[in-house]
Amino acid sequence: MRPVVRVADLRKSYGPVRAVDGISFSVAEGTIFSLLGPNGAGKTTTVEILEGLRIPDSGTIELFGEKVERVGPAQRARMGVLLQEGAFEPYLRVREVLSLFSSFFPKSLEVQKLLELVGLEEKKKALVRTLSGGQKRRLALAVALVGDPELLILDEPTTGLDPQARRRVWEILEELKGQGKTILLTTHYMEEAEALSDWVCIMDHGKIVAEGTPRELVTSLGMASYVEFELPLEFLPELEELFPGCVRQDGEICVISFSDLNSGLSSLLSWAQSRGVALRHLLIRQPNLEDVFLALTGRRLRE
Amino acid sequence: MTKVYALAKAFVRLYLREKETLFWFLLFPLLLLSLLCLIFGRMEEGGGMGFTVAVVNLDRGLHGAILHQMVKDLAHSTELFHLVEVEEKGDVERMVREGRVSAALLIPADFSESLFKALGMAQPAQVKILYRRGEAGSSLAANILSELVQTYNREVLIRAGLLSPIPPFKLEMALIGARERVRYVDFILPGVVIMGLFVAGLFSVPSAVVLAKEVGILRQYLVAPLTPAGYFAGFTLGHFVFCSLQVFLIWILGRWAFGASISPLRPLAILYLLLGFFVPLSVGFLISAWAKTTGGAFALANIVNLPLQFLGGLYFPVTGLPKFLQGLMAINPLTHLGEGLRAALGIGESAYPSWTGPVVLLLWILLSAIFATKRLGFGVER
Structure with missing residues (x-):
């Protein structure tokens, strides 16, 4: 063309x-x-x-x-x-x-x-x-x-x-x-x-x-899925240690990107069970262009 | 050309749909003409303006009666004088003082008798005119009464053989530079037409163009395949149609409602009407180029309009102005538009040579258009 x-x-x-x-x-x-x-x-x-x-x-x-x-x-x-x-x-x-x-x-x-x-x-x-x-x-x-x-x-x-x-x-x-x-x-x-x-x-x-x-x-991000949930701030360091380079905090929402959703999600749920933490409003979604922009610039599109 | 016609049609629609534009640029000149003709036109015919004068005739003789009759005849011959008969001297003095009459003629009781005795003697008989100090109307009425008394004074001397009936010199009053008698409506009509065209160009052009720049209308036109020249040609044609309607309505009103006799269908008058259209249009474009907001455009238009209107001779004579202001008048487009159009219509003569008007006006058009084109930018930003 x-x-x-x-x-x-x-x-x-x-x-x-x-x-x-x-x-x-x-x-x-x-x-x-x-x-x-x-x-x-x-x-x-x-x-x-x-x-x-x-x-x-x-x-x-x-x-x-x-x-x-x-x-x-x-x-x-x-x-x-x-x-x-x-x-x-x-x-x-x-x-x-x-x-x-x-x-x-x-x-x-x-x-x-x-x-x-x-x-x-x-x-x-x-x-x-x-x-x-x-x-x-x-x-x-x-x-x-x-x-x-x-x-x-x-x-x-x-x-x-x-x-x-x-x-x-x-x-x-x-x-x-x-x-x-x-x-x-x-x-x-x-x-x-x-x-x-x-x-x-x-x-x-x-x-x-x-x-x-x-x-x-979206594929260039190399991430299969994103998991979002509400998490008290004090638990963030533990998660960062568990999933290095994959965790970010967006206000009260914690976002974790997984290249392999099955193993990543199962590790997260085990950690939550062992620590007695409720993962409120848990959401699993596909990566989108917003994530691409965020990964490239460190900022959100509407900031 | 289709683009230009379509755009012109759209601009005429806009003019006719905006109530404010309709009022200020179409109805207001008509109202102004009506108002001026109703007030000053009536005065010209003697209506609405006049003096009330009083006569107290205490004399029972012939001369007192003749003088009294002369005032009555004057009052009958014109609506300018209204006569009031008063019996007592004290009453008439009070009436003058209180402003109920402009002036009064007081003929004393012994007027006829003393006039006979006084003929050729050093001690003349006396009549008295009463009027108020510092009031133009009262002074004018007193002067007219005085002129009447002087006329009778001369008549008595002529009849007594003390004065020749043939005057030693004759006074001739000649009217130059205008038609013999210019009716008020014929004088004011060209002024209102020029004022209407001027205000429409100076205010409506910037308000439309600056609004178009300000809110993005101009950019919307320019991203269509419309050139800036096409936009301004369409705008100018639309404005021309609107202004032609304005001039037509003013002239029709002047002719049918107030009996104007002048016709704009003379080549020179049409030339001045065209210049009267293009000068304010180009100045309007210049204002549009400088102003960033519609509010700013109105302020700028007022700054330009007020001095030009006051120094344009449309409303009052400017011959007595200081020299530097007279210099400004010579380059004021309104001076040349007003005087030029009136001269073209045969109701006055311009104080300037005939070529100056068109030259000054064309310079205004040219310079305004050049500066406006340079600055306007037509929505393209560097």
Whole structure:
């Protein structure tokens, strides 16, 4: 699959702060590519450079197979963009916003179909100012789709949405991927990246700290399972001695990673029995991207 | 062009849907014109303004009667004078003092008799005019009464053969630089039109553009394949349609409700109306480029607007201002817009050579547009 986006050694600083520090990646056609990282990791700056809203200090950008010095209307005509902090004229109606933006693109999708797709057909005559935060986000998604783009750049597409609306957006993105669209999204929700992405780049402090498919990234930890339970703090040193390098305390929760769950869990339960300790709220789970980020940076995604 | 039309249509919708914009930029100029015409237009026709004068005629002779009749005739001939007949001298003094009458003519009991005796003598007969000190209306009424008395004084001398009926010189009063009689509505209408265009450009443009910058609307447009030039072309076209509606409504109101006779359909008037549209639009864009918040934009627009309005000669004559302020007036766009449009409509003449207006106004447009384009950045950050 040919890359729709290719970025090499991209750099952008704001004064002494290196927001994007020499990153390189490529997004294959017809895939969902996620930039995952905490707030301030450099995700938004990266996508804003690709949208033409920021000018990089250095690095090369290729879009749709062509090297571009500066992203302009010719590239934007083939993209749909959902900004993290975009907005629409408050006194326009939902349908009018979509009609207006459809006039900017050389080809466009039918407004009625878009309204149905994002679940806003009942609100088509409503003024933008009367929409809820979630409805505004769905309108922004419809606007990103109105030009029938080859590439969708979505900056935190589900931030501010309730779980049901978030699921609906995921379904829409899967549907678009099925239609052969290429999607580049940023998120700080690891479950979103995990559920949607074909390829994930984990960013921190302007750098890509890891990349691969979600499965590859998780497998790279070498851990089969995580066991979590509530534990009084005084017992922590004993457990650290029993499972060296595998224990961490997260508030009142103790987390132990096991490469072999059967033997690890049986050792833990024996220790608890011998010491008379109750492992309250015990939970066994698979490793996820949050664990990958934590293992790589020592911090959680939402810190 | 489809993009520009679509955007212009959207901006017209926004203007017409925002109540505040509708009130301040469409209804307020209409209210202002109505108010000014109702107040000052009536004064021009003699309504609403006038003096109450009193006459106390204690004389029972011919001359007292003639003088009394002259005041009555004056009061009948114009609504400016309302006449009150008073019997007692003490009463009329009190009425003047209390401000119930502006001035009073007091004809003494022996006026006719002493006038006969006084003809050609050193000791003339006397009448008295009473008025209040320090009050312009009272002084004006007293002057008019005084002029009336002087007229009769000359008439008596002519009839007695003591004064030639042919005056030694003639006074001619000539009106220059304007139509013979300019009605108030014709004078104020161009002023209200310019004020409306100016305020719309200076306040509505920054409020729309700065809000678009502030909340991310501008960025949303720019990530669509819309160039900054396309955005501003659409905005300008939308603003032009709105301002044309504003000018049309002001003119229709002036014509149909207050009988304005001037027509804007003259090439030079259309040129000044176009300049009156583009100057505030470009200054509005300049303010949008500097202001970071809508609140800041309003403050900046006020800082620009107030001195320009006060030194623009729209509301009061500025000929008596100090020299340095007159220098500022010469570069004030409102001076040239107001004077230029009035001159183009044939209701006044500009104090400046005819080429200065368009040149100064074009310079305002050019410089504002250059600085605005350099600073605005169109949402792209380096």
